[in-house]
Amino acid sequence: MLAYFIRRTLQFIPTIIGVTLIIFLLLNVLPGNAALMAGGRKELTAQAIEELKEKWGLHHPIHVRYAKYMIGLTKGDMGVSYLRDEPVSDVIGARIWPTLRLSMYAMIIAVGIGIPLGFYSAVKQGTWLDSLSMVGAVSGVSFPQFWLGLLLMYFLCVKAQLFPVTGYGEGAFSNIVLPAITLGLGYMALLARTTRAAVLEILTEDYIRTARSKGISEFLIYNKHVLRNAMILILTTAGLQFGSMIGQTVVIEKLFSWPGIGSLVVDSIFQRDTPITQGCIIIIIFVFLVVNLLVDLTYSVIDPRIKYQ
Amino acid sequence: MKNLEQFTRRKNLVIGAIVTVVMVIIAIFAPLIAPYDPIYDADLMVAEEPPSLSYIFGTDDQGRDIFSRVVYGARISLSVGLISQLMNSIIGITLGLLAGYFGKWVDDLIMGLTNIMLSIPSIIFALAIMALLGPGLINVFIALGFTNWSYTCRITRSQALYTKNLNYVNASRALSYSEVNIMFTQILPNIVGPILVIATLGISGAILIEASLSFLGLGTQPPTPSWGGMLATAREQLFTAPWISIFPGMFIFLTVLGLNLLGDGLRDLLDPHTSQRK
Amino acid sequence: MEKATPENDSHILEVKGLSTYFYSIHGIAKAVNNVSFSLKKGEILGIVGESGCGKSVTSLSIVRLIESPPGRIAEGEIVFDGTDLLTLSEQKMRDIRGDKISMIFQEPMTSLNPLYTIGNQISEMFIRHNGYDRKKALEASIEMLKKVQIPHPEARVKEYPHQMSGGMRQRVMIAMALACNPEILIADEPSTALDVTIQAQVLDLMLQLKKTYDTAIILITHDLGVIAEVAEKVAVMYAGQIVEEAEVEDIFDDPLHPYTRSLLKSIPILGQRFESEGRVELNEIKGIVPSLYELPRGCNFYPRCPEAQPKCNEAGIPLITTKDNRKVRCILYT
Numbered sequence: 001m002l003a004y005f006i007r008r009t010l011q012f013i014p015t016i017i018g019v020t021l022i023i024f025l026l027l028n029v030l031p032g033n034a035a036l037m038a039g040g041r042k043e044l045t046a047q048a049i050e051e052l053k054e055k056w057g058l059h060h061p062i063h064v065r066y067a068k069y070m071i072g073l074t075k076g077d078m079g080v081s082y083l084r085d086e087p088v089s090d091v092i093g094a095r096i097w098p099t100l101r102l103s104m105y106a107m108i109i110a111v112g113i114g115i116p117l118g119f120y121s122a123v124k125q126g127t128w129l130d131s132l133s134m135v136g137a138v139s140g141v142s143f144p145q146f147w148l149g150l151l152l153m154y155f156l157c158v159k160a161q162l163f164p165v166t167g168y169g170e171g172a173f174s175n176i177v178l179p180a181i182t183l184g185l186g187y188m189a190l191l192a193r194t195t196r197a198a199v200l201e202i203l204t205e206d207y208i209r210t211a212r213s214k215g216i217s218e219f220l221i222y223n224k225h226v227l228r229n230a231m232i233l234i235l236t237t238a239g240l241q242f243g244s245m246i247g248q249t250v251v252i253e254k255l256f257s258w259p260g261i262g263s264l265v266v267d268s269i270f271q272r273d274t275p276i277t278q279g280c281i282i283i284i285i286f287v288f289l290v291v292n293l294l295v296d297l298t299y300s301v302i303d304p305r306i307k308y309q
Numbered sequence: 310m311k312n313l314e315q316f317t318r319r320k321n322l323v324i325g326a327i328v329t330v331v332m333v334i335i336a337i338f339a340p341l342i343a344p345y346d347p348i349y350d351a352d353l354m355v356a357e358e359p360p361s362l363s364y365i366f367g368t369d370d371q372g373r374d375i376f377s378r379v380v381y382g383a384r385i386s387l388s389v390g391l392i393s394q395l396m397n398s399i400i401g402i403t404l405g406l407l408a409g410y411f412g413k414w415v416d417d418l419i420m421g422l423t424n425i426m427l428s429i430p431s432i433i434f435a436l437a438i439m440a441l442l443g444p445g446l447i448n449v450f451i452a453l454g455f456t457n458w459s460y461t462c463r464i465t466r467s468q469a470l471y472t473k474n475l476n477y478v479n480a481s482r483a484l485s486y487s488e489v490n491i492m493f494t495q496i497l498p499n500i501v502g503p504i505l506v507i508a509t510l511g512i513s514g515a516i517l518i519e520a521s522l523s524f525l526g527l528g529t530q531p532p533t534p535s536w537g538g539m540l541a542t543a544r545e546q547l548f549t550a551p552w553i554s555i556f557p558g559m560f561i562f563l564t565v566l567g568l569n570l571l572g573d574g575l576r577d578l579l580d581p582h583t584s585q586r587k
Numbered sequence: 588m589e590k591a592t593p594e595n596d597s598h599i600l601e602v603k604g605l606s607t608y609f610y611s612i613h614g615i616a617k618a619v620n621n622v623s624f625s626l627k628k629g630e631i632l633g634i635v636g637e638s639g640c641g642k643s644v645t646s647l648s649i650v651r652l653i654e655s656p657p658g659r660i661a662e663g664e665i666v667f668d669g670t671d672l673l674t675l676s677e678q679k680m681r682d683i684r685g686d687k688i689s690m691i692f693q694e695p696m697t698s699l700n701p702l703y704t705i706g707n708q709i710s711e712m713f714i715r716h717n718g719y720d721r722k723k724a725l726e727a728s729i730e731m732l733k734k735v736q737i738p739h740p741e742a743r744v745k746e747y748p749h750q751m752s753g754g755m756r757q758r759v760m761i762a763m764a765l766a767c768n769p770e771i772l773i774a775d776e777p778s779t780a781l782d783v784t785i786q787a788q789v790l791d792l793m794l795q796l797k798k799t800y801d802t803a804i805i806l807i808t809h810d811l812g813v814i815a816e817v818a819e820k821v822a823v824m825y826a827g828q829i830v831e832e833a834e835v836e837d838i839f840d841d842p843l844h845p846y847t848r849s850l851l852k853s854i855p856i857l858g859q860r861f862e863s864e865g866r867v868e869l870n871e872i873k874g875i876v877p878s879l880y881e882l883p884r885g886c887n888f889y890p891r892c893p894e895a896q897p898k899c900n901e902a903g904i905p906l907i908t909t910k911d912n913r914k915v916r917c918i919l920y921t
Contacts, residue, residue: 018425022429030441146521151558209692213652214712215686274440284430292428305701
């Protein structure tokens with residue numbers, strides 16, 4: 001199994017290199033803009049621009065810049081912010097914790113409610129409860145999450161005054177509730193749908209019929225025989241679906257004025273602060289890929305058939 | 310009750326189709342349906358009025374009729390969805406054909422590209438392109454046109470490989486026009502179904518992303534009436550004019566829901582084996 | 588419900604008037620239509636018939652594993668050990684399944700949970716029905732593997748199903764089924780999915796174990812060769828009904844029902860080609876099985892029967908018992 005772990009981790013490397021290459025090319029293919037637009041400091045003289053270009057290494061050809069950037073990445077150096085003239089890693093570092101916190105809570109909601117909901121809905125298949133959750137799941141996937149956030153904001157913050165409308169609030173719990181719910185609900189709906197489909201699929205398998213013919217209790221049938229097999233099916237898409245939650249983080253953070261990487265990347269686009277944009281996007285994708293890798297490795301631990309490939 | 314499954318499946322298709330068609334009609338006939346001009350009929354005297362008989366959905370902070378703006382907003386959302394998905398499908402099919410037919414390094418390159426695309430969440434990739442091009446609706450069209458071609462490419466490539474193996478004898482001869490023709494007539498009809506499903510779901514995804522981008526201010530710029538943009542305004546006016554929040558969001562939801570139901574229904578239509586056993 | 592009394596004390600299972608229907612938008616399919624038979628202690632009953640004749644549904648009905656919806660056991664009694672199984676609660680039924688009545692199925696490749704070891708799955712039986720702890724159950728599982736002649740059982744218990752061949756998996760199924768020494772083993776096409784050589788091994792194994800445990804076996808198959816090798820009593824099913832029932836020798840030496848006769852005639856005889864001048868056509872039964880949604884008014888076999896008479900189609904034909912204590916459902920014998 002160790003061989004599989006190593007092999008899978010090695011596959012990860014060319015992907016991350018490819019991703020950084022594409023993103024780097026996309027964002028840096030027009031070098032002229034950056035220096036000029038940096039922080040809206042349009043009043044810079046031509047000479048000042050040239051000085052900045054030299055300072056930030058923008059005068060090198062693109063492949064040299066890419067190589068320097070990649071080497072820098074291995075040391076944790078992501079370049080310098082055009083706007084603030086500070087290391088990108090510092091700027092991002094200051095804002096990473098709020099995003100992590102938000103994601104964590106959202107994940108707890110999504111996994112903690114989504115999977116049991118999907119399970120329960122499959123068990124109660126055919127009843128009105130099931131139809132309700134099916135409708136709920138499709139709606140959940142179609143619901144624009146930032147609209148949900150707005151509605152929650154209005155009803156719970158403005159009207160009921162239960163939570164503060166926006167902001168981090170020094171990390172107070174009441175501040176994270178609404179953003180976490182808003183962010184988590186989308187992924188929760190996806191997971192519920194996937195779980196339900198997986199459980200229904202497993203229930204038609206022959207080995208479930210065998211287990212029933214052995215007189216095994218319904219409890220064990222679901223929690224032993226169905227669960228593990230369903231988890232495998234769920235895991236195959238859970239990693240990819242996680243990507244949608246990551247994407248939504250950007251919008252939700254902006255909606256709730258949450259000082260995380262999501263709102264940072266949006267601001268940096270408006271400010272034309274390319275190094276920040278680049279750094280944020282690369283980190284976001286990196287996290288996504290790591291999560292997928294972990295999901296794959298978990299999958300191989302649960303499913304004994306994988307070890308022997 | 311297995312019957313519930315069947316009934317639900319058909320219901321999906323029908324309801325999805327109806328909702329989608331209604332939205333398309335609204336978009337096409339917007340000038341006939343909207344009582345006011347969405348941009349120019351701005352009367353500050355009636356700014357931030359709640360829904361009433363003369364303004365069904367109320368007015369926004371500039372005194373414009375929200376109903377009219379929502380109706381015109383359908384045009385933006387649907388056209389972004391349709392056109393960007395069209396671009397994606399064309400890119401996907403083309404790359405898939407190239408990869409499947411020419412094989413070797415072309416295939417490796419395209420597959421590598423596909424893997425990279427699948428590693429990047431769509432909205433993040435769209436953000437990267439917006440960073441390159443700057444904010445604006447046209448740029449959203451372009452950005453979204455490149456975010457959803459991966460699955461189409463894979464399916465086309467599989468079918469191309471399969472067909473190529475069938476025509477193995479011909480593969481050694483030089484590519485002649487009639488062969489290209491054969492590839493098209495043999496490959497494309499077989500994948501129309503799955504590609505249609507991907508396209509339908511892709512349109513709904515594109516609409517969501519465009520709304521998100523406009524909400525962030527990266528998409529449509531004021532005063533263009535887009536659903537996402539209106540929700541951005543709504544956020545500012547949450548305390549004073551909360552009704553602005555309801556209607557644009559509801560329309561996004563209904564349109565996306567309709568398309569998702571339609572896509573689900575199509576998928577079940579094409580693959581009835583998923584829920585049928587014994 | 589009061590206990591039903593069996594007709595004959597040595598009968599451990601009596602199926603009386605069993606009817607299992609499936610409901611769908613196409614109508615009601617009478618998969619099992621008023622089926623009755625009985626099983627003595629230690630007897631091997633073979634149920635034979637073509638696909639769709641209702642033999643599998645009958646066996647699943649006995650242990651009440653019919654998926655409901657869309658199926659439903661509409662009528663009948665299934666008397667086991669003095670109690671009608673159809674009146675029992677689901678919990679009591681679960682106590683019986685695996686412990687008193689076991690089943691093995693056709694597809695060994697998919698009938699075992701791929702994520703748990705063989706040892707774990709066999710131990711389940713001992714833990715569930717005998718109350719053993721894990722350690723004792725595992726030891727007992729190893730013993731069972733020895734009994735089904737799987738070499739190196741101590742190593743095999745730690746293996747997963749995908750590491751075993753089809754024949755070996757079927758042995759594991761048999762080990763699981765017989766773990767708690769049930770009174771009845773229902774084997775639904777146990778050898779059909781296996782290679783011919785493995786088939787013989789599996790059937791041999793079943794016969795040996797039956798001798799050791801004195802288990803009654805209901806063997807369901809479409810293969811007359813298997814019936815000839817293994818069965819003591821035979822019931823022939825067609826379109827949801829039993830059309831003939833007799834001792835195995837009688838079925839082969841002197842088949843009564845036209846359907847049974849056609850079945851036996853359709854078995855190709857090796858070497859037959861060379862005996863005559865030209866080639867010999869395979870004997871087939873012309874026509875197709877009737878739809879279970881729309882059964883004929885009279886005899887189900889009437890449209891295809893070579894000895895049909897107009898009277899056959901007037902009303903349903905009852906199952907009658909002949910002088911030699913054989914049962915047949917045909918107007919020729921009334």
